[in-house]
Amino acid sequence: MANEECAHCGTLITEWSTVAKRDGKTFCCPNCANAYARSQQAPDEVPGARS
Numbered sequence: 001m002a003n004e005e006c007a008h009c010g011t012l013i014t015e016w017s018t019v020a021k022r023d024g025k026t027f028c029c030p031n032c033a034n035a036y037a038r039s040q041q042a043p044d045e046v047p048g049a050r051s
């Protein structure tokens with residue numbers, strides 16, 4: 001499988017023991033998965049993160 005990048009912070013995932021998956025996306029750690037989920041639910045909490 002190809003290397004994957006965190007869908008939140010873009011870090012190349014080389015350590016899979018901490019990987020978290022949510023909504024079909026891959027995150028380097030649960031912190032990023034939670035941050036991503038929060039930004040989806042409450043965009044106002046993350047100024048400048050909206051695209």
Ligand SMILES: [Zn+2]
Nearest residue numbers: 006009028032
């Ligand atoms: Zn990350």
